[in-house]
Amino acid sequence: MKRPADENLHALADGRLEGEARREAEAWIAQNPDDAERVAQWRQQGRALHALFDPVREESMPARLAALPRPAAWRAAAAVAWVALGLGMGYAARGLITPAPQPELVLLRSAAVAHAAYVPEVRHPVEVAADQEAHLVAWLSKRLGTPIRAPHLGAAGYALLGGRLLPAEGGGNAAQFMYQSATGQRVTLYLRTGEKSNTGTAFRYAQQDGLAVFYWVEGDTGYALSGQLEREQLLQLATLAYRELNAAH
Amino acid sequence: MLSRSAVIEHLPRLRRYARALTGDRYAADDLVQDTLERALSRWALLRPGSQPVLWLLTIMHNLFENQRREAWRQVDAEQALAELAARPEQCDGLVLADLARALYRLPEEQRAVLLLVALEDLSYAETAQVLGIPVGTVMSRLARAHTRLARILDGEDAGPELKIVK
Numbered sequence: 059m060k061r062p063a064d065e066n067l068h069a070l071a072d073g074r075l076e077g078e079a080r081r082e083a084e085a086w087i088a089q090n091p092d093d094a095e096r097v098a099q100w101r102q103q104g105r106a107l108h109a110l111f112d113p114v115r116e117e118s119m120p121a122r123l124a125a126l127p128r129p130a131a132w133r134a135a136a137a138v139a140w141v142a143l144g145l146g147m148g149y150a151a152r153g154l155i156t157p158a159p160q161p162e163l164v165l166l167r168s169a170a171v172a173h174a175a176y177v178p179e180v181r182h183p184v185e186v187a188a189d190q191e192a193h194l195v196a197w198l199s200k201r202l203g204t205p206i207r208a209p210h211l212g213a214a215g216y217a218l219l220g221g222r223l224l225p226a227e228g229g230g231n232a233a234q235f236m237y238q239s240a241t242g243q244r245v246t247l248y249l250r251t252g253e254k255s256n257t258g259t260a261f262r263y264a265q266q267d268g269l270a271v272f273y274w275v276e277g278d279t280g281y282a283l284s285g286q287l288e289r290e291q292l293l294q295l296a297t298l299a300y301r302e303l304n305a306a307h
Numbered sequence: 308m309l310s311r312s313a314v315i316e317h318l319p320r321l322r323r324y325a326r327a328l329t330g331d332r333y334a335a336d337d338l339v340q341d342t343l344e345r346a347l348s349r350w351a352l353l354r355p356g357s358q359p360v361l362w363l364l365t366i367m368h369n370l371f372e373n374q375r376r377e378a379w380r381q382v383d384a385e386q387a388l389a390e391l392a393a394r395p396e397q398c399d400g401l402v403l404a405d406l407a408r409a410l411y412r413l414p415e416e417q418r419a420v421l422l423l424v425a426l427e428d429l430s431y432a433e434t435a436q437v438l439g440i441p442v443g444t445v446m447s448r449l450a451r452a453h454t455r456l457a458r459i460l461d462g463e464d465a466g467p468e469l470k471i472v473k
Contacts, residue, residue, distance in 0.1 A: 064450055065446045065447075065450060068446065068449055068450045068453055069431075069446070071453065072424055072425065072449070074424075074430065074431060096457070099453075099457045099460075100453040100457065102398075102399045102401055103401075103406070103421075103425060103453065103456055103457070104425035104426070105398055105399055106398040106399060106401045106403060106406045107327070107406070107410075107421075107422065107425050107426045108398075108425075108426060109394065109395055109398035109403060110327075110391065110394055110398075110403045110406060110407060111323050111326060111327045111391070111394075111426060112323065113391065113394050114319075114322055114323040114326045114327075114391070115319035115320065115322065115323050116319075117322070119318065119322075120336055123318065123322075123336060123339060123340060123343070
């Protein structure tokens with residue numbers, strides 16, 4: 059017996075295979091336990107997705123969704139909107155949804171802005187260069203009001219260029235360390251104190267327009283490592299930074 | 308024609324799909340609300356005979372794509388799980404928390420196809436219509452999603468596991 063095409067086995071698992079193709083696929087898996095196991099796993103995924111998300115349908119409807127326009131208003135609004143091609147309506151809808159900034163999103167945004175501001179600098183990427191590392195770390199620790207460290211990322215091929223002091227959103231100070239690889243690729247580590255962590259040390263990841271950021275909170279210090287790197291590469295650096303920061307010293 | 312009752316009828320389903328897609332309660336309801344606003348302003352564009360639910364899912368998908376381009380994207384599987392309080396712990400011996408974590412490690416394009424087929428029970432052709440891609444692409448993305456998910460669940464694809472740093 060010839061093995062059915064892969065796509066037919068997937069379609070069988072999804073219940074999307076009919077007729078002769080289905081009979082062939084079923085006959086095949088009846089005699090080939092490995093493929094039978096695969097198809098069973100894929101079916102299991104479907105059932106499990108239902109188990110996971112079907113409860114959402116039963117959740118009480120938030121007021122903003124329950125408050126759909128009345129039928130008459132619906133038709134009138136639709137007519138107006140059709141003429142206006144949605145002008146303004148989008149803005150009106152947007153106005154309803156302005157989530158309060160979460161502290162960690164402020165950390166993320168601040169880090170990304172600081173990265174974008176200083177990484178392109180050719181002559182003054184840092185305020186204090188790495189040849190005065192001890193002074194740099196002591197100075198930033200003093201200004202942030204807590205002992206901080208500049209993790210060494212040499213193991214991943216990134217050398218410390220130096221650092222700078224920055225004003226933090228909402229008051230206080232923040233610090234930025236900049237690192238550079240042999241090929242000139244730069245990453246920055248942004249730190250600020252005064253974080254109220256309720257999520258432990260979970261790494262979070264975000265990316266926008268090619269800039270990737272891993273950020274986390276440890277104690278009352280928030281860290282964000284930013285770089286124009288692939289997620290995997292940046293994760294490797296973030297993991298190294300995390301280990302360095304938490305190594306006994 | 309898209310009537311108010313038809314929309315209300317589809318609301319729970321739209322919420323389920325949005326939640327599974329975004330992994331976040333608030334982002335999901337924002338997406339549903341935006342979808343309804345858009346549908347409200349465009350319902351005249353709905354062709355007679357077409358299925359309102361597919362049209363709504365298409366709008367939702369386009370909005371989701373636009374938001375992804377504009378906004379910081381973050382899916383926190385732990386958060387997503389915490390918000391699914393009513394779910395059972397297991398299904399077929401599969402720990403659902405593991406499934407959710409694996410789901411958010413799939414590329415979004417694969418996740419969308421998997422959810423439309425396996426969760427929303429759309430045909431391949433309907434899925435292709437909603438996502439605006441060829442049927443062949445639906446099938447290949449689905450195959451990749453199945454395989455990758457199974458690998459992650461088997462622990463063969465550790466991927467960027469964030470807890471290892473601790």
